[in-house]
Amino acid sequence: MKRIGVLTSGGDAPGMNAAIRAVVRKANYHDVEVYGIYHGYEGFIQGKMELLDLGSVGGIIQRGGTKLFSSRCPKFMEEKYRLQGIEKMKEAGIDGLIVIGGDGSYRGAYELTKLGFKCIGVPATIDNDIPGTDFTIGFDTALNTVVNAIDKIRDTATSHENTFIIEVMGRDAGDLALWSGLAAGAESVIIPEEPFDLDDIIARLKRGEARKKKHSIIIVAEGVMPASQLADMIKERTGIDIRITVLGHIQRGGSPTAFDRVLASRLGAYAVELLLEGKTCRAVGIKNQEVYDYDLQEIFTTKHQADISLYTLSKELSI
Numbered sequence: 001m002k003r004i005g006v007l008t009s010g011g012d013a014p015g016m017n018a019a020i021r022a023v024v025r026k027a028n029y030h031d032v033e034v035y036g037i038y039h040g041y042e043g044f045i046q047g048k049m050e051l052l053d054l055g056s057v058g059g060i061i062q063r064g065g066t067k068l069f070s071s072r073c074p075k076f077m078e079e080k081y082r083l084q085g086i087e088k089m090k091e092a093g094i095d096g097l098i099v100i101g102g103d104g105s106y107r108g109a110y111e112l113t114k115l116g117f118k119c120i121g122v123p124a125t126i127d128n129d130i131p132g133t134d135f136t137i138g139f140d141t142a143l144n145t146v147v148n149a150i151d152k153i154r155d156t157a158t159s160h161e162n163t164f165i166i167e168v169m170g171r172d173a174g175d176l177a178l179w180s181g182l183a184a185g186a187e188s189v190i191i192p193e194e195p196f197d198l199d200d201i202i203a204r205l206k207r208g209e210a211r212k213k214k215h216s217i218i219i220v221a222e223g224v225m226p227a228s229q230l231a232d233m234i235k236e237r238t239g240i241d242i243r244i245t246v247l248g249h250i251q252r253g254g255s256p257t258a259f260d261r262v263l264a265s266r267l268g269a270y271a272v273e274l275l276l277e278g279k280t281c282r283a284v285g286i287k288n289q290e291v292y293d294y295d296l297q298e299i300f301t302t303k304h305q306a307d308i309s310l311y312t313l314s315k316e317l318s319i
């Protein structure tokens with residue numbers, strides 16, 4: 001293999017640039033050329049790409065977002081577009097692809113491998129919802145962004161003795177809510193993986209009130225319900241005036257943490273090694289600090305499991 005492609009797809013995640021850099025530098029180290037494909041699968045279909053040399057990925061390891069842009073590309077669900085893209089790649093002499101993205105992007109990559117085009121998946125999403133890896137690129141940075149925001153909200157919540165509901169991202173996964181809730185000492189954390197219990201949330205608020213707590217913070221994952229809906233429910237039952245903050249897309253931006261840069265560098269480089277060994281339909285991941293690879297199809301047969309011990313601990317520590 002003398003020429004490979006790399007693209008970023010789905011929701012962007014801090015550390016994607018560090019992964020692109022690792023792919024380009026590692027491949028060049030082995031005298032393999034890398035083409036950067038723009039706008040995810042949209043660019044794959046249209047053959048929108050550019051040769052990335054060593055210098056082109058200089059100065060991006062610390063930058064959020066993705067130099068290659070990203071997209072959600074519904075057309076890619078149709079085989080005729082995937083075949084069109086494969087033709088464009090063949091014309092350019094590219095016979096392997098590294099897909100940096102989330103679970104949806106992995107499905108697209110899997111479909112390409114079924115058509116005989118070699119792909120390796122690199123996990124990057126702030127949701128941390130890819131089965132088979134302890135962490136995805138971008139999760140740690142987003143987590144720190146959320147915790148910093150909660151710390152700031154806590155200052156004003158304490159000053160005014162307010163109750164706040166903070167809505168964090170996570171379509172189907174509660175990881176961001178879970179980890180940030182524990183790190184910021186939230187009174188309640190509401191995640192899609194655990195049953196919703198309004199009585200428990202209210203009981204916690206009341207216990208806090210009884211011991212003269214100056215504020216309360218409730219974290220809700222967007223996948224459960226909007227913060228506004230939860231605020232209405234609590235207000236109806238208790239009369240408590242609740243403030244809400246929806247953190248939104250600030251969670252996806254910003255300079256990647258050192259953890260995400262190191263993770264992206266390790267996983268990006270490892271993905272190149274696999275392609276160069278002629279492997280395909282593999283995903284790279286990290287388990288107990290070790291980089292490894294597994295069958296891309298595992299994302300269809302296994303579901304990402306949030307660490308529920310953190311949920312239990314959070315409840316125990318925020319009595």
Ligand SMILES: Nc1ncnc2c1ncn2[C@@H]1O[C@H](COP(=O)(O)OP(=O)(O)O)[C@@H](O)[C@H]1O
Pocket residue numbers: 009010011041071072073074075076077078101102103104105106107108109111125
């Ligand atoms: N079943 C599928 N078949 C082919 N392509 C898919 C499939 N699911 C997702 N994709 C492609 O992957 C893109 C990114 O998926 P999405 O779920 O939006 O983000 P993420 O990869 O971050 O989870 C989609 O816009 C689409 O182009």
Ligand SMILES: O=P(O)(O)OC[C@H]1O[C@](O)(COP(=O)(O)O)[C@@H](O)[C@@H]1O
Pocket residue numbers: 010011012102103104124125126127169170171222252
């Ligand atoms: O910016 P968009 O397209 O509305 O997407 C929002 C979604 O993207 C995410 O930030 C990341 O999800 P993906 O990795 O699946 O793209 C989710 O947490 C959020 O629900």
Ligand SMILES: [Mg+2]
Pocket residue numbers: 010102103104125127
């Ligand atoms: Mg996803």
